[in-house]
Amino acid sequence: MINIERFLPAIAWLKHYRVNDFKQDFVASLIFTIMVIPQSLAYAMLAGLPAITGLYASILPSILYSLFGTSRTLAVGPVALTSVMTASAILPFAVSGSEHYASIAILLALMSGVLLLVLSLLKLGFLTNLLSHPVISGFISASALLIIIGQSKYFLGIESHGDTLLPLVTGLYQHIGSTNIPTLILSAFCITSLLMIKRYFGQLLTLTGLPESTVHLLEKSGPVIVVVVTTLIVAFFSLDQLGVAVIGTVPTSLPTMNVNIISWELIKALLPSVFLITIVGFISSVSVAQSYAAKRRQDIQPNQELAGLGLANIGSAMSGAFPVTGGLSRTVLNAECGATSPMTGIITALFILLTLLFLTPVFYYLPTVILAAIITISMSKLISFADLKALWGFSKKEAILLIITFLVVIIEGMEAGLIIGVVLSVLFFLWHTSHPHIAIVGRVPGTEHFRNIKRFDVETHNTVLTVRIDENLFFANARVFEEQLQSLVSQNPDLQHLILMCTAINMVDASALQSLEKIVSRLNDAGVKVHLSEVKGPVMDKLRHTDLLKQLNGHVFLTQHQAITTLTQYKAEE
Amino acid sequence: MINIERFLPAIAWLKHYRVNDFKQDFVASLIFTIMVIPQSLAYAMLAGLPAITGLYASILPSILYSLFGTSRTLAVGPVALTSVMTASAILPFAVSGSEHYASIAILLALMSGVLLLVLSLLKLGFLTNLLSHPVISGFISASALLIIIGQSKYFLGIESHGDTLLPLVTGLYQHIGSTNIPTLILSAFCITSLLMIKRYFGQLLTLTGLPESTVHLLEKSGPVIVVVVTTLIVAFFSLDQLGVAVIGTVPTSLPTMNVNIISWELIKALLPSVFLITIVGFISSVSVAQSYAAKRRQDIQPNQELAGLGLANIGSAMSGAFPVTGGLSRTVLNAECGATSPMTGIITALFILLTLLFLTPVFYYLPTVILAAIITISMSKLISFADLKALWGFSKKEAILLIITFLVVIIEGMEAGLIIGVVLSVLFFLWHTSHPHIAIVGRVPGTEHFRNIKRFDVETHNTVLTVRIDENLFFANARVFEEQLQSLVSQNPDLQHLILMCTAINMVDASALQSLEKIVSRLNDAGVKVHLSEVKGPVMDKLRHTDLLKQLNGHVFLTQHQAITTLTQYKAEE
Structure with a gap:
């Protein structure tokens, strides 16, 4: 019995699960579903895939993690960093939007899932410790900056590719002449509305006299309101006719992997990317899970987490999607919606499935610029100099490590930055220990x-x-x-x-x-x-x-x- | 004054150097020169270069190290391991015996010299610590085995190239039909004589009633006697006419680097090899220097050693030779010949210069098989299972690390073996520290x-x-x-x-x-x-x-x- 609980942690919480818990989780999941949909669509776009893929990536993975993961609060699905790393990994092999591209994304999810399971079986989770704090910090700031610059093409309504600073900037410069004015105006509206609603919506709600917890929850729905309003504007004025990109018709079948394009060479070439996506995803997921577990005096088993996330990724591959992991913003939302158990992961998955089955026509007029605006605003919070400042006071060497990682990511790309960061942190450490006191x-x-x-x-x-x-x-x-x-x-x-x-x-x-x-x-x-x-x-x-x-x-x-x-x-x- | 002594350690010992010291060093150097010549020729051959290059590599480097190094006993010149690594490094870019090949060898010496100076200036000597004991042990055993197999072509008198197990063995197999019988017979004679003289010469000398120290010294001259006898046999029977390879006529000018073949791409491609040759050379040199310094309660400054060996390598490049370092067998010989100070390095260099100027005709009939036999016998001592056995009792993980390094060197080559060994030792260490007690x-x-x-x-x-x-x-x-x-x-x-x-x-x-x-x-x-x-x-x-x-x-x-x-x-x- 103990063994089964170890491999299927869900048994532990299901044993004590009562009807009242279900009622609360049902309401929490309903609110969470509405709020998490725009985010999921946005991160799929970040991965270079049709936005709707973000919903595919939110069903099976969420159910599998709920059953096999050890965190009671973690919400698993598409996450910004791993999504953009996915795009970086696929770009050398396929053009965004092609069938090839989607197949490689599915392959990445499958490989990442298998790698997580292997790490779990061999108890090699310690490998994830190779990413030191300065490297992660430099990596996140630089990636967020690259992501934000990468969104500009959506705001301008132009085509442009690239995943490091120079190609991104030259790409924008070359195509800026073909800017779509209606798109640009809508972008300005989206960003302004999002910022305004973030700033004043809470104060407005407080004036209504609602209880503080309700205000806090409703406040989080601000972006959803902007998404709905923007979609209505596009539909009403038929802005899609004026060149504003919209999600459009959603295909009725799931994307599948074209096995013909999979070769041993491709798998070998993708391996370093898979390794980095997996490790970055795992680290961010575990750190979120731990901070919630600590507050509630619960325990996270990193090895079982590897298994849970591994199965989630295999589930994502089976759904024709891309690598997923536990996300900070998803999890914060989930907790604030009042989730009490992993059951919310299962119920939410079912709500998203219903959405996919019956509500996709609603997304037809949803413009991509609103998703780009959501990404930009959430990424801007990740660029921080506070960390560098604190590090500089604590250890100049580690501060320089952060700066080097940041620069290499910006100039050479996310993978090069991570690899150089890891090598340098190991060398710094060995230098230190090789000068013993x-x-x-x-x-x-x-x-x-x-x-x-x-x-x-x-x-x-x-x-x-x-x-x-x-x-x-x-x-x-x-x-x-x-x-x-x-x-x-x-x-x-x-x-x-x-x-x-x-x-x-x-x-x-x-x-x-x-x-x-x-x-x-x-x-x-x-x-x-x-x-x-x-x-x-x-x-x-x-x-x-x-x-x-x-x-x-x-x-x-x-x-x-x-x-x-x-x-x-x-x-x-x- | 203190500063000059720091950069030119020779001043410290020259201050106390007396005429009597010079007399003793003169005699020691004369004996040492005779004994070290066959070794130097052999190691040049190991580097894939004309044997005589081994003498070029023994003049300037030896003088420069005597002036700038901190060990009082270390003898610097061609060394087996770095020589064979040099051959491995050049083989992908040039055919042994070509002008290209010699130019790249000089370039390697120059780059290694510059790298050593850079490491010295930046005080990065700690990087050499990355080679752990199990990695070095597996590396040396495997390299010695490869070197021994590589000598077979000389014993058979055939042409064959390759630097890892499979190409070496298939090369031998393909050409074994064209074995030169006189060479094979001479090989058998050389190996037998060397083994016999090693075993019985000392006992024979003891019977003469000479003092023990003289016996000990004369015993070391055994190989020289075999070299002389073999050369005389070849000359007397004109074995070179029967296809026995001899050193032949020595060119009258030093080889020079053809700068036209040097490109930025070549330098970049050689960099990893240079790094490994340099580090392996430095580690073996410092460990020899330290064991002698410790006995005499002297001190070795690793940073100044980097500078001394760096200048020695630049000197080697200027002489048209190849990477050099401090060698164990050279240093043992030097100490046993009675060297009291680095002055022997300078006097020996002058004796070798005189040899080159006046005595090269003597080497005409020196057969390459005797050099191959010397290499084989000295390398066979380096293949040891004792280390593996001791490690197995101490730490299974480190024993496995030794085995992996050994296998990768044998199968994939020396560089791949070292790199995989270093990465695995770092990972093993991090694994250990990431499971703290x-x-x-x-x-x-x-x-x-x-x-x-x-x-x-x-x-x-x-x-x-x-x-x-x-x-x-x-x-x-x-x-x-x-x-x-x-x-x-x-x-x-x-x-x-x-x-x-x-x-x-x-x-x-x-x-x-x-x-x-x-x-x-x-x-x-x-x-x-x-x-x-x-x-x-x-x-x-x-x-x-x-x-x-x-x-x-x-x-x-x-x-x-x-x-x-x-x-x-x-x-x-x-």
């Missing part, structure tokens, strides 16, 4: 405490030197450690005993072991005995299997105090 | 010591939980740490205070800071206060510049004992 320590008089001789007034000995290494010993610093010790020994000609105090060493790898063996053998040649003190249990367990302890010409002392007492007495006796 | 601790009754509740019988509290993290907090484990804490909190419903005991945390990066802020804010939402105890000085210095301490709803305690006393009293008062 090594302190010579002495006894604080009258105590058993040993402190840095540079900071404290402590007792030292000519012939006995104690060195404390404040770092794990592994390949990146093993040789540095060798050099530093050698340098210390060459500076202390009277040295007879060297004690390595190992309090802060949590691991020793084979490279470090080799260095330790070299140190022991070299110092032996030079007539110096090497001792260890305060070795941690797990480290000692590992050393016990090695020749180091046999080669050691000194002792292993349980405490530093014991070591010093023994070695200085020994000296006195000599 | 986190212990819940309690007070050992009657003391101020706090230990793991799983290992010791300690006092704990329902409402106060103390967690000790045994790892640096950085991007690779920040989120794991978040998840684990959240999981702990969800398991302890009565929790009011969480103390993070920070004894083993040596660094906190921006990602970890963000995780800490999230933890504080989430636990605040859940009504739990977060406290810190025993934060290390440097970590506290960094945290002081952040918002974390302002957001912290608990306290920062100097000691864990203080924390527990305060928080449990506080509880009692409530």
Whole structure:
């Protein structure tokens, strides 16, 4: 029974699910569906696909995640960042709007789903940790900026392609002459209305005397109102006849993957993109899920999350859509609509299915500019200098890492930015650990405490030197450690005993072991005995299997105090 | 004055250099020159160049290193591993023996020299630490095996190219029909003589009653005797007429780089190879230098070593040769010949220059098979399973890393093996640190010591939980740490205070800071206060510049004992 619950976490909450919960979830889902539809359409457009695909991507994935995911609040569907990464990944292989393009999008969702399941099975979720905070921050700001610039073509009503700064800007410049004036005017209206409604709608609602929670909820429906009004304007004035792009007729069947275009080469070529889309999607999803789980003292199992999101993506592929994940804005909406359980994910999916079956004619006159305007406004919130400022105060190196990631994304693209960011963060970290803090320590008089001789007034000995290494010993610093010790020994000609105090060493790898063996053998040649003190249990367990302890010409002392007492007495006796 | 000594370490030893030192170094250099010549010729052949180039590579580089390097014993010149890596690097661009090939070899030496100087100027020597012990070990065994297989063509007297297992073996198989019988017989003679002389020459010499040190030195000259005898045999029987390859006439001018073949594309294409040749060369050189320095209580400055080896390589390029570095077997010979100072490097260089000027006709009949035999025997010592066995006992993961590196080198080549090895060692390390050891601790009754509740019988509290993290907090484990804490909190419903005991945390990066802020804010939402105890000085210095301490709803305690006393009293008062 426990095992089934582990693989199907839904059982846990379904056991306690009551009719009243269902009533609340039903109402929450209804409101959520209305609000989330424009967002889903917009993000499909961002992925370079027909806007309606965003709804396909919101049904099966949402149901599968509700059953297999561990978060009780997370809403899964199309998300801005992964959508634009999807577009970037497909662009080198197909033209937006073609059957090829849609097939590759489906392939991406399938591959991403399989990758997530593989990561889950092999428990390789830790790979997602490779994206450090500065890299993510630089990546998000730069991507948001690129997305916003990319929306301009919709506002101008022109054709233009490109996914990095230079092609985007030159594309706009070349086609700006063919700007569609009605589209431009409608764009201005959309953006202004969205900004105004965001700013004043809440205040207006408060005046009506409604309870605060209702006001807060209704406030979120502002964009929906603008979407409805804009659609009505387009329909009333037949603006589509004047060149304003609208969603138009929705096809009656789901897009399917044309398996003929799938080749082993294509799969290999897409693999790096799939990897990055998957990792970015997973990280943003888990961080949203965790912040909600923490508030409610619930627990998120990252490994099961990989499985849940993996199945959601496979579901998306089966629906002819594109990679999905758990989104911040979706989840905030879901929580504010009053969702109490993953059941809302299932009910919402059914409402969206009904919409697709019966209400698509309503979308005919929905203009793409309103979707572009929604994207632009939500992305503008993601460009932030506050993070850079805070980082600059905390660590210049990490701030520079953020800037480099930002610039590489803008100039070379999202994937190049992420890869360079990851490589640099790993190198920065290795640089740091390869310059370990090594302190010579002495006894604080009258105590058993040993402190840095540079900071404290402590007792030292000519012939006995104690060195404390404040770092794990592994390949990146093993040789540095060798050099530093050698340098210390060459500076202390009277040295007879060297004690390595190992309090802060949590691991020793084979490279470090080799260095330790070299140190022991070299110092032996030079007539110096090497001792260890305060070795941690797990480290000692590992050393016990090695020749180091046999080669050691000194002792292993349980405490530093014991070591010093023994070695200085020994000296006195000599 | 101090500054000059830093950049020209020769000044330090020249100041104390006396006539008697010169006499000893003169004799040592004379013996060393005779012994090192066959080796130098052999390694040039390994690099795919005319054997005589090995002597060009032994003059200027040796002088420059003597002046600018920091080791007093290291002998710099052609080395087996970097030579074969050089051949691997050039093969895709030129045919061995062509002018193109020689030009690219010179370019490689020049680029390697410049890279070493750049690494020295930017103090980026730590990059060389990326090669972990298992990777180096697997790399050396596999390379030695490939080198040995590669020598077979000389023993058979056939033409064959290739630098990985499959092409090497198929090449041999295809050409084995045209085996030159006199060459094969001579090969058998060379290998047998070398093995016999290695085994019995020392015993024979001991019978003569010579002092042990002289025996030891003369023993090393065994290969030279075989070289001389073999050359005489070839000359006497005119074996070169029967198809035995000999060194032949040595050109009277140095090879020069044909600058017309150098393009920006070529430089870019060679860059990865240069990087790997340089790093492998530097690591092996420094480890030899250090083991001698340690015995004599001298000091090696890795940064100045980069400069010394950089200039040596630029010198090699100016001599029309190929990448050089400090070699183990050269250095052992040098030390055993009785070298007392880097002056031997300079005198040896002059002797080799004289050899080139006046004695090249002597080399005319020197057969290449004797060089191949010397290479084969010295390489066979490098293939070792002892290391793998020791590693297997110490860490299965690192043993597997060794095996993977070995296999990739054999199958895909030296560069691919090194790159995959480095990436996997970094991932293994990150995997390890991203699964940090986190212990819940309690007070050992009657003391101020706090230990793991799983290992010791300690006092704990329902409402106060103390967690000790045994790892640096950085991007690779920040989120794991978040998840684990959240999981702990969800398991302890009565929790009011969480103390993070920070004894083993040596660094906190921006990602970890963000995780800490999230933890504080989430636990605040859940009504739990977060406290810190025993934060290390440097970590506290960094945290002081952040918002974390302002957001912290608990306290920062100097000691864990203080924390527990305060928080449990506080509880009692409530």
